[in-house]
Amino acid sequence: MAMRMTGPSAIMSRVIEETLSPKKEEEGAIGYIRPSSLAKGCVLYVAMELLKVPKEEIDNRVKRILEAGTSSHFRIPKYFSKITVAKEMPFLDEEYRIRGQCDALIYIPPDLDVEHSGFYVVEIKTTSSSEFERIKEAGQPKEEHITQCLIYIWGLTRYYKSIPIRGGIIYYENRDTLDYHLFNVTYDENLLLPLLNEIKAMLPGLIIEGKLPEAHLPLDHWAHEYCPYLSVCDYGQEAMKLKKEKKSEIPDRVLAEIIGMRIVKKQRAKEEKVKKKTPRTLEELSEEFNWE
Numbered sequence: 001m002a003m004r005m006t007g008p009s010a011i012m013s014r015v016i017e018e019t020l021s022p023k024k025e026e027e028g029a030i031g032y033i034r035p036s037s038l039a040k041g042c043v044l045y046v047a048m049e050l051l052k053v054p055k056e057e058i059d060n061r062v063k064r065i066l067e068a069g070t071s072s073h074f075r076i077p078k079y080f081s082k083i084t085v086a087k088e089m090p091f092l093d094e095e096y097r098i099r100g101q102c103d104a105l106i107y108i109p110p111d112l113d114v115e116h117s118g119f120y121v122v123e124i125k126t127t128s129s130s131e132f133e134r135i136k137e138a139g140q141p142k143e144e145h146i147t148q149c150l151i152y153i154w155g156l157t158r159y160y161k162s163i164p165i166r167g168g169i170i171y172y173e174n175r176d177t178l179d180y181h182l183f184n185v186t187y188d189e190n191l192l193l194p195l196l197n198e199i200k201a202m203l204p205g206l207i208i209e210g211k212l213p214e215a216h217l218p219l220d221h222w223a224h225e226y227c228p229y230l231s232v233c234d235y236g237q238e239a240m241k242l243k244k245e246k247k248s249e250i251p252d253r254v255l256a257e258i259i260g261m262r263i264v265k266k267q268r269a270k271e272e273k274v275k276k277k278t279p280r281t282l283e284e285l286s287e288e289f290n291w292e
């Protein structure tokens with residue numbers, strides 16, 4: 001007679017069978033919110049994604065950049081594997097319908113540093129040279145990356161209940177030079193609450209009637225322009241119209257001065273690069289030689 005599995009083995013076996021069984025899509029069921037989508041801060045975007053509204057196709061060059069970013073998530077964690085507890089650590093929150101996985105959870109042992117010993121969520125981001133320098137100069141991560149890191153800390157803490165996560169670390173890598181810079185993220189649930197409350201308020205209408213929310217990014221936010229829902233979003237269209245009108249309000253003389261200043265700045269930057277003795281990045285070379 002086959003021996004029955006009990007306790008944790010039985011639970012694990014159930015998970016294995018569920019994973020391998022064909023998934024039955026419930027009719028009208030909506031998916032789960034991804035932390036990276038939520039971190040953009042637009043509830044309307046999140047709602048459209050849950051309803052699986054088709055997005056504008058992204059071009060192949062951008063796809064390659066995204067894939068390069070994804071593959072670096074396999075390489076980078078090796079550099080701090082000594083203090084890694086888990087890679088791609090998942091969480092699920094049914095109440096807010098959020099599902100995600102953080103890149104890594106690390107543990108700084110007291111042997112390394114008593115004051116900062118504890119668990120930290122690590123979020124990995126790869127950027128272009130110019131973006132990398134901008135972030136370093138600003139002395140802080142991009143706002144949406146901080147929000148994403150906070151969502152992981154919030155989600156993992158709620159899901160696992162017994163892991164006392166102290167904060168987060170955002171790991172930026174310059175994808176041209178492979179230089180890196182790390183930022184600490186202090187956990188503050190209050191920073192997330194307004195966004196989480198908007199999600200909670202939006203879910204019943206969306207699930208029951210497929211109703212899209214009113215909440216969206218402010219019209220003067222830069223992100224509408226790059227949103228894959230721009231062509232089907234009235235607010236996004238309005239934001240673009242306002243941006244155009246604002247631009248055309250600038251007198252020709254001022255516009256000419258701005259363009260002139262930009263040309264001089266670009267020329268100076270080029271001259272500086274030529275003078276540089278250090279090896280140049282691929283991006284700098286392509287700019288200098290006008291490679292396509």
Ligand code: SF4
Nearest residue numbers: 042216224227233236
């Ligand atoms: S276009 Fe703007 S308002 Fe519309 S979904 Fe995208 S980010 Fe939100």
